[in-house]
Every structure is written in structure tokens, then in C-alpha cells.
Amino acid sequence: xxxxxxDPGPFNVPEGATVAFNCTYxxxxxxxxxxxxxxxxxxxxxxxxxxxxxxxxxxFTAQLNRASQYISLLIRDSKLSDSATYLCVVRVxxxxxxxxxxxxxxxxx
Amino acid sequence: GAGVSQSPRYKVAKRGQDVALxxxxxxGHVSLFWYQQALGQGPEFLTYFQNExxxxxxxxxxxxxxxxxxxxxxxxxKIQRTQQEDSAVYLCxxxxxxxxxxxxxxxxxxxxxxxx
Numbered sequence: 001x002x003x004x005x006x007d008p009g010p011f012n013v014p015e016g017a018t019v020a021f022n023c024t025y026x027x028x029x030x031x032x033x034x035x036x037x038x039x040x041x042x043x044x045x046x047x048x049x050x051x052x053x054x055x056x057x058x059x060f061t062a063q064l065n066r067a068s069q070y071i072s073l074l075i076r077d078s079k080l081s082d083s084a085t086y087l088c089v090v091r092v093x094x095x096x097x098x099x100x101x102x103x104x105x106x107x108x109x
Numbered sequence: 110g111a112g113v114s115q116s117p118r119y120k121v122a123k124r125g126q127d128v129a130l131x132x133x134x135x136x137g138h139v140s141l142f143w144y145q146q147a148l149g150q151g152p153e154f155l156t157y158f159q160n161e162x163x164x165x166x167x168x169x170x171x172x173x174x175x176x177x178x179x180x181x182x183x184x185x186x187k188i189q190r191t192q193q194e195d196s197a198v199y200l201c202x203x204x205x206x207x208x209x210x211x212x213x214x215x216x217x218x219x220x221x222x223x224x225x
Contacts, residue, residue: 004151008149042218043200043216043217043218043219044152044200044216045216046213046214087151087152089151095140095142095157095159095164095165096154096157096165097154097214098154099151099152099153100151101149101150101151102149102150102151
């Protein structure tokens with residue numbers, strides 16, 4: 001079983017729709033949580049950190065459920081430019097990050 | 110300002126050849142990481158430097174892989190006697206702080222290694 005699991009997708013979503021991704025992690029001692037975005041043949045870039053109380057950044061909302069070891073990302077009013085792979089990332093030590101394999105999102109006009 | 114740069118961007122090596130991949134982190138960044146990303150997978154941790162000290166090399170797949178950061182800035186990942194399973198994108202990331210703090214890792218564009 002992988003330490004961080006995500007549905008690989010692809011999620012095919014019409015422009016303007018709301019889409020949600022989930023991620024589960026196995027290490028209960030995980031310290032911090034993040035969503036990264038990776039465009040095709042590009043490097044990953046931090047989208048947002050995930051806080052226990054839930055947090056929002058514009059059209060993006062992230063939630064963390066420590067009891068269930070579950071992280072989610074919600075994208076509202078999706079744009080064509082949101083098409084990318086979304087990587088769930090968990091920090092398990094002072095420096096080490098464990099990455100999910102990513103969920104591919106395709107926004108269609 | 111300048112981000113993390115990596116060279117070469119693409120490398121084709123014949124099986125058995127040695128390769129060296131270079132990473133120039135953001136100036137002043139203490140921490141430097143190397144990751145391996147296979148197609149359709151997330152990055153897998155290889156090794157971690159804090160300044161010139163290699164604090165963790167537990168992710169290096171075999172003793173054919175070697176990394177160094179002798180002056181605490183530029184780093185080189187060397188792969189000896191390359192095998193086909195080494196084909197992947199090698200990503201370098203740097204961050205401002207050392208261990209103990211939450212921080213963002215900034216990634217370079219990666220080196221795409223293909224072993225034929």
C-alpha cells in the first residue's frame with residue numbers, strides 16, 4: 001500500500017463546474033500537508049498548504065481530516081487553465097515529503 | 110529573481126554510461142533535495158542536503174547513485190553504469206530554511222534522462 005494514495009483520474013470536467021479530489025495517507029505521524037500542481041512536462045509548484053481547520057484560496061478550498069487521514073481539494077468555477085495534475089503531499093519529518101502519484105484534471109470548454 | 114536551474118534539461122545515455130546532472134539552487138537556500146519522478150508517478154525522494162552536509166541519502170536506489178554539494182550551493186547527482194530503469198525525470202528542489210521549520214520547496218525544471 002502506498003503511503004499517499006490518490007485517484008489517478010483523469011477527471012474530465014466542463015468549464016465552470018466544481019470538482020473535488022481526495023487523498024488518503026497512511027502515516028499517522030504526518031506533520032504537514034500540501035497540494036502541488038504539476039503541468040505536463042513541468043516541475044511541481046505549490047498550490048496551497050492544508051490546515052486542520054480547512055483553508056481557502058480564491059476558488060480553491062482544502063480540507064484535512066486527521067482522524068480519517070484524509071485530505072481534499074475543491075475547485076470551484078473551474079477554468080481551462082486549471083487543467084493539470086494535482087499532487088497530494090505529506091511531510092513526515094522535518095524535511096521529508098511523501099508524494100502521491102497525482103490526479104489528472106482536464107477542463108473542457 | 111532566478112529560480113532553481115538544472116542542466117542538462119535532456120540527456121540520452123547508452124546503458125552502462127555514466128551521467129552527471131547539475132542543480133543550481135536559489136541563492137541562499139540552505140536545503141537541497143533530489144527527487145526521481147517516473148512517468149505517471151509523483152516525485153520520489155532520493156537525498157537531502159543541508160548546506161554541504163548530506164543528511165539523508167536513504168532514497169538513493171543503489172550504490173550507482175551518488176550526490177554531492179561540496180560548497181553548499183551547486184549540487185551534482187551522478188549515476189554510474191546507467192540502466193534502463195534509471196530513465197526518469199530527476200528533479201532538484203531547494204528551500205530557504207534548514208530542518209525544523211515549515212517551508213516551501215522550489216523545484217527546478219528537471220533533467221529528463223533516457224537510457225537506451
